[in-house]
Amino acid sequence: MSETMARICPAEGRSAAGEDPAKRRQILEGAKRVFVSTGFDAASMNDITRESGVSKSTLYVYFRSKEELFHALIAEEREAYFADIEELLVDAGRPDVTLRRFAQRLFDLMLSPEAMTAKRTVIAVASRMPELGREFYRRGPMRGLALVAEFIRRASELGTLKVEDHELAASQFIELATAGVLRRRFFDDQAPPLSASERDRIVDAAVRVFMAAYGPDRRD
Template sequence: MSTAASITQARSLAGEDPAKRRQILDGARDVFIQMGFDAASMNDVTRAAGVSKSTLYVYFRSKDELFHALICEERERYFEEIEKMFADTDHPVETLRLYGERLARKLTSNAVVRANRAVIGVAERMPELGAMFYEQGPERAIGMLANYLETATADGKLAVDDPRQAAMQFIELSMAGLFRRRLFGHIEAEPDHQEIVNTVGSALRVFMAAYGPKTKAEEHPTELAALDA
């Protein structure tokens, strides 16, 4: 094999060791949690991960890329769980309850609150990072829930006229009084299980009152009023 071919092969294999990539990501996660995104440097990551700077740059070209990889990795695990939940359109009340509780627990967790704060902290200086964070996270979640609501409506289990709007409403209701208070440090600890259950239960009652399957009488309120008269 020629020297040029050897170099090409070596380069093609660079950055493909899963264990080394995992080592770097774990070190970076610790650094970002302890120092915050803006304060952390690639040198800090190399020390925490126990790798050389040259090795780090083989896997990740910048701090932004490293931060994005961490967020994407966590999100993919989360969205895989959600996709399985949304396979059941026959029982929307239970599916939405499970989804709402999972969502509220996830978004009020220490790790996600820190990630949101980090992105907000750099969004003015790096608007593309903020836009990418939103599109690949909240926007994707809205789309998945909207598709579920549309399917459940087509099956007669719900009566949603604007699935996207209804999806955003349910997401906000499921985190009412929890997410923003956590984000701005008004409450420091993650909400307990019962608090999440109560919040999502209330959200579900409001949501189903608006979008539950309609009876014939509900679809024709004038006829119902005439009958009562």
């Protein structure tokens, strides 16, 4: 059987080259450890080969470059993130309760060590890899903003919020939900983690301010 046919029709019970989920997972986990420990710029495909415990030929069957590996890691984390938060933005009849639950989860996800590493890496390489920065924003923050804006639109139609500019209000709420914390984390990797009670203090204040501005009982 030719190499091409072997790839198209692998032996029964075996994955075609580059299609074994367990092997792909092994490589991604190794790459993540390398990126976290050495940074994106310093990382090499040789480092990833060693950390993943695969041969270089196997690595290149799955991923052609460390940029492609980084894209795959970001995409994986992003989909897990959105699967999590989409389920929270459902009850537009009680926006204060819904937004509080959403903000708590958003806070934890946005400020996790993995998320902060990804953000710092994208910012560091965006000047020479602008397409990576654009894709990261479009598929991540921009998509999240659209979800919140859509929730606010539904709540406005129900009359549980009074908002004209849904996207602006969504941006304002996301900023409020991480006020005073996100920027510090960008610059201070050693900043102590916040407790659940400290997180809730910030989130509760965000919801109060937002509802005072856009709640159904506000006075124009």
